[in-house]
Amino acid sequence: MKHSIQWGIWIALALVLFLLASSCSHTQKVHDTQGKEIELEVDSRDTVTINGTRQTIYLAGASRDNPVLLWLDGGPGGSEVGWVRPYLGPLHEHFTIVCWDQRGTAASFAAGRDGLSVQQFTDDVIELSKILATRFNQEKIFLLGHSWGSVIGLMAAQQEPQLFHAYIGAAQQINSVENDSIGYEMILDGARAAGDAKTLKTMEKLGYPPYVKRLSDGTEVPDGDAYYQVLSRLYHYSPSAPADANYRSEKMFLAPEHTFFDRINLIRGVIRGVKQVYPLLSDLDFERDVTELECPLFIVNGRYDMSCVATISERWYNQVEAPVKDLLWLERSGHNAVYSEVDEFMRYMVETVRPVVDRKPSDFDGDLDDFQI
Secondary structure, X not given: OHHHHHHHHHHHHHHHHHHHHOOOOOOOOOEOOOOOEOOOOEEEEEEEEEOOEEEEEEEEEOXXXXXXXXXXXOOOOOOOHHHHHHHOHHHHHOOEEEXXXXXXXXXXXXXXXXXXXXXHHHHHHHHHHHHHHHHOOOOOEEEEEEOHHHHHHHHHHHHOHHHEEEEEEEOOOOEOHHHHHHHHHHHHHHHHHXXXXXXHHHHHHHOOOOOEEEOOOOOEEEOHHHHHHHHHHHOOOOOOOHHHHHOOHHHHHHOOOOOHHHHHHXXXXXXXXXXXXXXXXXXXXXXXXXXXXXXXXXXXXXXXXXXXXXXXXXHHHHHOEOOOEEEEEEOOOOOOHHHHOHHHHHHHHHHHHHHHHHOOHHXXXXXXXXXXX
């Protein structure tokens, strides 16, 4: 018994040493559609001051003259630099792509001490967008929000539309109560079908969202633990999409841009994000609050997406007014469609989205036919 414990300790130490040895951070190479390495004129990991906090960004692009695309990660608390570079390498020939560890996660974990309100995240998006526009001497940049990033991205585009060539919502979150209720029912149905009595009991005890708890002084606050119980089971019971095989989620946690401690803080950030930040969205309703956008709008939906329910974002898209708008359906994908149907997504970004740089939205009267290049 003692011998087994000693071996266990040595194995654990060896694993820690391996992770430490493999975590000397460096920027990842990107490749074109033929697998050839792209020569990058922009390639760096930088620490910048955003609204009084130190946060980390990752920049990569073939030419400084290309338009900047600020990529807002999902989560809350996620970091997608480990997905963007390997899956979307060819896109770096057309944009300078800026990935960003938002406050409270990975390399920017310490910035979360200053607060984690939704408006603080949104203010950070706006401030970083201004920093990037100045740095690259560009009047505007592109803004893309994925999942949670689509919440703060849309809010930033609504509040400061003049900063952006266009806003692109990928797996756009529109509201929480209806969205999470659909997810809750999906978990219930899946648990019943699978005979998962433990999950079924947990879900029935929780009931439908929104979730609140009462403190000792009688104050009601969002119940982060309840949201965690639901969201941690959501992916398992989501429908399997045909293109899912093209995508590996663990790459998020193995990004070479991150040190060992960044990776630990990424895990901590995701857990805290789900428990502390996501519950703050309980009153989110863009159908009520965003009926018009003053910059071009592009939505990218995965047909199988039940995390940010795609039919809800389609319904909002059909109602919202924008100078130019377009919706792309990726028919074989779920929540992470931009990483599983990469060829279709990148083609759309290059042929439909990027041309707005050179043309005024008023030239098209909402008709995208002339946008193709």
